[in-house]
Amino acid sequence: GQQVMQIPQYQHVQEGEDFTTYCNSSTTLSNIQWYKQRPGGHPVFLIQLVKSGEVKKQKRLTFQFGEAKKNSSLHITATQTTDVGTYFCLPGNTGGFKTIFGAGTRLFVKA
């Protein structure tokens, strides 16, 4: 499985501010998935990106896949307290079945 670096590790924002987390790979990815894990909860699938340069939106969330398919980002516009949690990226397998999550970015939102 592929391995990725996810940054930042933590982010504190004031409610209403924007937030972005990045997932970077040294190799080309076949696809990438994003998950959200609320405190005390389990990871929940958000989206998958497959195509080079792909951009997908879910309400205030915007997901991008880089042109070279080596990096991806998740951007939240005007954060709310409900956005609190850890956001993980999961690079797609290019062979084998092992799935390796990024270390995650933990988002704290202050009301």
Next chain:
Amino acid sequence: DTGVSQNPRHKITKRGQNVTFRCDPISEHNRLYWYRQTLGQGPEFLTYFQNEAQLEKSRLLSDRFSAERPKGSFSTLEIQRTEQGDSAMYLCASSGEQVTNYGYTFGSGTRLTVV
């Protein structure tokens, strides 16, 4: 079908004891995964089943860990001679062939505490 079910939710055991966890995946899903997660870390891959076949196993797993999925439905994860370092959340996830569209569906996990 209410999703992936894991039992028990919590388990406290003494060091050296054996423990077994159960995972019931979404019925239509033929793929099943076990992960371990410690505080502040991402899920760490343990093993993967496609139907009843165990196709991948992490090198991180010692011989004390074993998993089964005898009929291609529910799965069990057993840890023998538990150690304090085994304390973690053990997550199960399942997916169908269309993992690319729907991702992996996780259960709520079993939190193991070894005292």
